[in-house]
Structure formats: C-alpha cells, structure tokens
Amino acid sequence: MLAAKRSAPAWLTILRPRSLPIEPLPGAGALNRRLWNDALQAIHAFIEEGECRLGIGKPSELALQVLARHPTVSSIYDAMDDFPAFYRGLSRIAMGRRERKVAAQVTRITVSSTALADRFATYHSKLTLALNACAIETLPSPSATTKSSGRPVLGYVGTIGHWFDWPLVFDLAEANPSMCIRLIGPIYELHPRSLPRNIELLPACDHATAMKFMQEFSVGLIPFKHTDLTASVDPIKYYEYRALGLPVLSTSFGEMALRDGQAGVFLMNKHSDLANLVRTAMAYECGIDEMQEFRTANSWEVRFDASGILP
Structure with missing residues (x-):
C-alpha cells in the first residue's frame, strides 16, 4: 500500500543525517x-x-x-x-x-x-x-461489513516480494478456477510464468482504498514462504482481515503458525486440498459481536496499554 504524503506536524522535528550508503558493512x-x-x-x-x-x-x-x-x-x-x-x-x-x-x-x-x-x-x-494490532479507527463499523454476493474473491493486499509464495498462489488459482484471486500492491518479485486467467493484479493504493478492496474479499490471503525473515513476522494484514470479519487463508509461518485452530484462521501448504480448504474457509461466518470483540482486543491502544511501552 502507498502511504499518503503528509507534511510533518508542527511538534515533530525530522532530521535527515547525511551518510555514505555503506551500512551495515563493518567500518x-x-x-x-x-x-x-x-x-x-x-x-x-x-x-x-x-x-x-x-x-x-x-x-x-x-x-x-x-x-x-x-x-x-x-x-x-x-x-x-x-x-x-x-x-x-x-x-x-x-x-x-x-x-x-x-x-x-x-x-x-x-x-x-x-x-x-x-x-x-x-x-x-x-x-x-507486543504483537501487532489494527488501527480500528480506520475501519467501517461491524454492521457495515457484508460479504459480496458476486463472484468469490480470494484477496491479498500488501507488498509482493521474495517472501511471496507464487507457486502456492498458482496452485490455489488452478484448484479454484471459478474464483478470482485478487493481488493488490507493489510487485518486487515477478511471477514465474504466465498468470492463470483468474489471477488479477492491481497496483498499490492508499490505505482507505485498500480497506474498500478488502470489503469485497470473500477470504483474506497471506501466502508467505518459510524463510528466516518470515519466521519472525506477525502480519498486520491478519488483524485487518479479521477485524473486517474475513476468514484468513495463510501459510504456516511466523506468528501465523501459532494461530492454527483459532476462529477464522485456515492454514495451507503445497500438500493441502486447496479446493476443499477454500470451501471450508468460505463457510466460516463471523458475527458482529465476534468482529467487535476482535477489534476491541487487538487495537493499538489496548496493545500499548498492555505492554507498558508508553510512559
């Protein structure tokens, strides 16, 4: 996603130290x-x-x-x-x-x-x-989040880098040919071959637009590879998907591996029956009370209060 360009508030001073572009090399x-x-x-x-x-x-x-x-x-x-x-x-x-x-x-x-x-x-x-959380003030009210009645959309919003599991996404598309797989964000790791017809690529967008796209999703995707980098990741998109009442279809990496069996979380790998797993995820229904409870428990305000990070 692209962050909107904003001028710094009056109370904030930003320093831009000069440096040679040689970090983190020794010396x-x-x-x-x-x-x-x-x-x-x-x-x-x-x-x-x-x-x-x-x-x-x-x-x-x-x-x-x-x-x-x-x-x-x-x-x-x-x-x-x-x-x-x-x-x-x-x-x-x-x-x-x-x-x-x-x-x-x-x-x-x-x-x-x-x-x-x-x-x-x-x-x-x-x-x-202090796990990640969700900016609940940017979300529509739980009563305003409804599943789309059109063609099912398996959606992803975020950067597509070397950690993105393209082969698994291709398998997902081929196992669910009647569904649209919509990938939204900047691409730094090109797909390895021609895209299946049901994969749709959209460019990076601002956060408000991303929220609107997510409301059109039937399932939120987090298809990351298992690497040293992703082993330490707690993806914010998990919180955004769940705060919108979406089921999450994710690989078993980082903090997501510890969420196996939690409500609305469905883990996948290259050996999964991806057609059946998608059907199971889409059958999941998140009520307004459950959605509000998730938002309340996973706001940044609650996270900071619990961690004692701020004085």
Missing part, C-alpha cells in the same frame, strides 16, 4: 561519523531541554553513537523484524553484531513476535512482547 560508523555531527548535536540539544526517551527502530551505527553519548537516558529498542535476515554475507554478520550491541545498551526491548522474543530471551528482564 561504516567510522567513515560516517563526521557526517553525523550536526544530527548528533541536534539530538543532544533536544535531550538537554528536558525529560526524554530514546527509541531505536533499526540497529545502526548512528543509534549506537547516540546511546553511547547519553547512557543515562531511558531507551527502548523496538525490534519489529529480524533485521539481520534482510542481508547476506558480511552485511548480515555486521547487522547481527550491531543489533546485539543495541540490545545490550538500551533500557528496554520490545518485540513484535514470539520468535523475536525467543531470540532476545537473554534480556528477559527488560523484554516485552
């Missing part, structure tokens, strides 16, 4: 240090103004330098992904080392999946599991 910090002087001074001035908390969203040499310069400031590392898994070779080793240094220096660590909690178990005294 990147030493080469970029002089380029970061202005940013480091601005951060220091902000901290001097009063109570402050440092939030690290991705391990970096700049983050390590800020932590080292302000060791008494409360800090949190928000591990939203297995960041080393995005890299290979020396870069992967360097990112892993950098992440361990960040984890050791911060006051608290939050993780967004059970697999990440296991990775950082050494830091159990400062570790918090």
Whole structure:
C-alpha cells in the first residue's frame, strides 16, 4: 500500500543525517561519523531541554553513537523484524553484531513476535512482547461489513516480494478456477510464468482504498514462504482481515503458525486440498459481536496499554 504524503506536524522535528550508503558493512560508523555531527548535536540539544526517551527502530551505527553519548537516558529498542535476515554475507554478520550491541545498551526491548522474543530471551528482564494490532479507527463499523454476493474473491493486499509464495498462489488459482484471486500492491518479485486467467493484479493504493478492496474479499490471503525473515513476522494484514470479519487463508509461518485452530484462521501448504480448504474457509461466518470483540482486543491502544511501552 502507498502511504499518503503528509507534511510533518508542527511538534515533530525530522532530521535527515547525511551518510555514505555503506551500512551495515563493518567500518561504516567510522567513515560516517563526521557526517553525523550536526544530527548528533541536534539530538543532544533536544535531550538537554528536558525529560526524554530514546527509541531505536533499526540497529545502526548512528543509534549506537547516540546511546553511547547519553547512557543515562531511558531507551527502548523496538525490534519489529529480524533485521539481520534482510542481508547476506558480511552485511548480515555486521547487522547481527550491531543489533546485539543495541540490545545490550538500551533500557528496554520490545518485540513484535514470539520468535523475536525467543531470540532476545537473554534480556528477559527488560523484554516485552507486543504483537501487532489494527488501527480500528480506520475501519467501517461491524454492521457495515457484508460479504459480496458476486463472484468469490480470494484477496491479498500488501507488498509482493521474495517472501511471496507464487507457486502456492498458482496452485490455489488452478484448484479454484471459478474464483478470482485478487493481488493488490507493489510487485518486487515477478511471477514465474504466465498468470492463470483468474489471477488479477492491481497496483498499490492508499490505505482507505485498500480497506474498500478488502470489503469485497470473500477470504483474506497471506501466502508467505518459510524463510528466516518470515519466521519472525506477525502480519498486520491478519488483524485487518479479521477485524473486517474475513476468514484468513495463510501459510504456516511466523506468528501465523501459532494461530492454527483459532476462529477464522485456515492454514495451507503445497500438500493441502486447496479446493476443499477454500470451501471450508468460505463457510466460516463471523458475527458482529465476534468482529467487535476482535477489534476491541487487538487495537493499538489496548496493545500499548498492555505492554507498558508508553510512559
């Protein structure tokens, strides 16, 4: 999905540190240090103004330098992904080392999946599991969500990258030729062969448009491969699908593997009877009360309150 371009609010200051594009290779910090002087001074001035908390969203040499310069400031590392898994070779080793240094220096660590909690178990005294959630304020009311009476649509909204299981989606299309498989989002991993006639590709769109598309789905798809990267993922689209009352047809990766048997969740793999599994998923009915209960339990507000992330 594409985020709408917005100007920064008056209370927010955005710094854009200059740097050579060589991270996470070893030695990147030493080469970029002089380029970061202005940013480091601005951060220091902000901290001097009063109570402050440092939030690290991705391990970096700049983050390590800020932590080292302000060791008494409360800090949190928000591990939203297995960041080393995005890299290979020396870069992967360097990112892993950098992440361990960040984890050791911060006051608290939050993780967004059970697999990440296991990775950082050494830091159990400062570790918090905070799964993803759903922006319920962007959703239509439960009473306004109704299944389409037209041709069944098995739908996916999101980026199509190297983690997307194209072969399984092709099998799904061939096993359900009367149904439309609608894939919406930017494509970075091309499909391996000509598309079956019932697969429809639509470009990236803003969040509001994506919500409208999802309301036309009969089933929400999450067809991800099993990789080091997806092993640590708790997909936000799961929460969006279920908050709209949709059954979810997913591969057994990351946090989704732990949802086997939950209401509205149907797991698939290359050995599944995909025609029968789709029929079972489509027979699932989510009532308004169940939908509202899911939204209430999985809002960002509830998630932050339960985790104690915010002061």
